[in-house]
Amino acid sequence: METIILSILPLAVIVGLGYLATRFDYISSAAIDGISRYVFAIALPALIFRNLANGSLLNNMGPAGLILLSYFVGALAVLMLGLAVGKYLFKSGQAEQSIIAVGASHSNTVLLGVPAVLMLLGARNVGPLVLIVGLHGMLMAVLLTVVIRVRGGKAGEIPSAAWQAALSQAKNPIFIALALGVAYDLIGDAAGAPRLPDIVNSILRILSSALYPCSLFALGGMLVRYKFGGQIQEAGAVSALKLVAHPLIVWVLAKPLLGLSDSWTWVAVMLALMPVGFNMHNLASRSKNAAGLADTAIVLSTVLSLVAVIVMLSVK
Template sequence: MLTQLGAIALVVAPVFGLIGLGFVASLSGHLRERAAEGLSEYVFGLAVPVLIFKTLAEARLPEEGQPWGYWIAYFTGAFIVFAIGMTVARRVFGRAHTEAVIHGFTSGQANTVFVGVPLILQAFGPEGAVPLFLLIAIHLPIMMVVATVLAEGAAAGVSLATLRRLGRMLAFNPILIGIYAGGIAKVVGYVPGGVLKQTLDMLAASAVPCALVSLGLALHRYPIRGDIGPAVVITALKLVVHPTIVYVLTRLLPMPPVWADVAVVFAAMPCGINAYLLAQRYKAGVTASASAVSLSTAASLFTVTVWFLILGVS
């Protein structure tokens, strides 16, 4: 037990240590808001897409094809907590429909880039990269489409302008471009070499530490602002209920063991900042989503450790 805890600490401590370093740097004024914005843009727009492209281009895909139980397990859990989050927002906290959608979306939307990528790669290494990036490829599009349709479709139907805006956002999303480019490279058998490989290796190596420091800077910008009750419920749904459902389903449905563990850890990630950005767009649930992002990120230091213990990560 103590040996396993020590091994898990070697995975978790550097990740959350860099997040804490970014938070303290922002809190103390050592790094200002423009640094936070610039670093976030670099991570999201260049470093992580290059890491994803490089990993997928060089990856070994499962010979037996895609394990569909993997997708079923993850998204069943995601949509169950989405529905619970909406229901609690409406019936317990008395929120309007759009704000209830934001609560549900925040409950099911994981922080995949800034926490998921560093933690899962640290825990499972290259073997966990393929299931991680394949899930990222469809996670954001599916969750964003469902949230947008629910938020706008209830009143007057989803407009053509909304669909176009959503399509542009997904088409030009740098993370998705990295995934699609890596997938194409894998299909055609292209693997970068020479100077290009060295350049991509350097960019990819910067992705994880920069992402973690960037998240720490962001947490200072999105503090716990109130609406604590909904934030606590959302945090519990995201960190406890979602991974519990996925854990049960991954033990019932067929898939490689590493894929099963990646799905559980992916589900155990804290609420993603996209939830806060969506709340700002609709001007609903902004306080609850911001508080849930910060609260779930802080709490995930402990809950992720527990899930690693359950999964036997060593």
């Protein structure tokens, strides 16, 4: 247990430093936005493209479809659970139900998920990590669009709405890096071309090496914006769905049902038990009644995710 806690401590300390530096104006909120943008637009895309273009992922894909199935079917299941909890337990309106469902199913895969997997499970697990994170934004947007249209009795709009959701996510630098990396590797294999030139590989490695401190520091800085205290019961339910139900469903799908390897299974599980993504706040900002719920759920689930990771590492 001591070894596990010590392995997690650097992550917690860097997140805490980001929080304190921003809270006491040592680092401005605008600077935090810049650091976060660097992670999303430069560092993570560099990591994704480099690993794909060098053939270190596609040559060993194996159960790629199975890990995507386990993670995103798990996300869909907990999204539906979130809707049910909002409707039957808290008697919420449809808008609040959707916000609870988004919080329960959307992980903070980038700012915490990527460094957590690479630092705690090892860089050898970059393959399944890149796959899930690269497709996370697009597939979750499409799933949410489909569910909202079905609940609203507008099933006929699903094809066009899902297509628009996919197109909007196709502009995401993370997805673009995934698509370009796959294309580069496939074309290189077909043409017998060499992998990335050494100089390009070195540049991408240096750019992506900043991912660890920047993402964790930015996470801490962004937490300053969210206030704890609104709708504690609902936020607790969201956190329980996110940190318990989501990873448990993913594990059942990945290991007992689909027979994925331990290493691939635990990557999917760790990403599933990451805290509520910040997009819950963006959605809740449209509803006056849900802003406090989103803020509290983000803060609470982020703090509790450290405990959840300790539990996962203890039983894996």
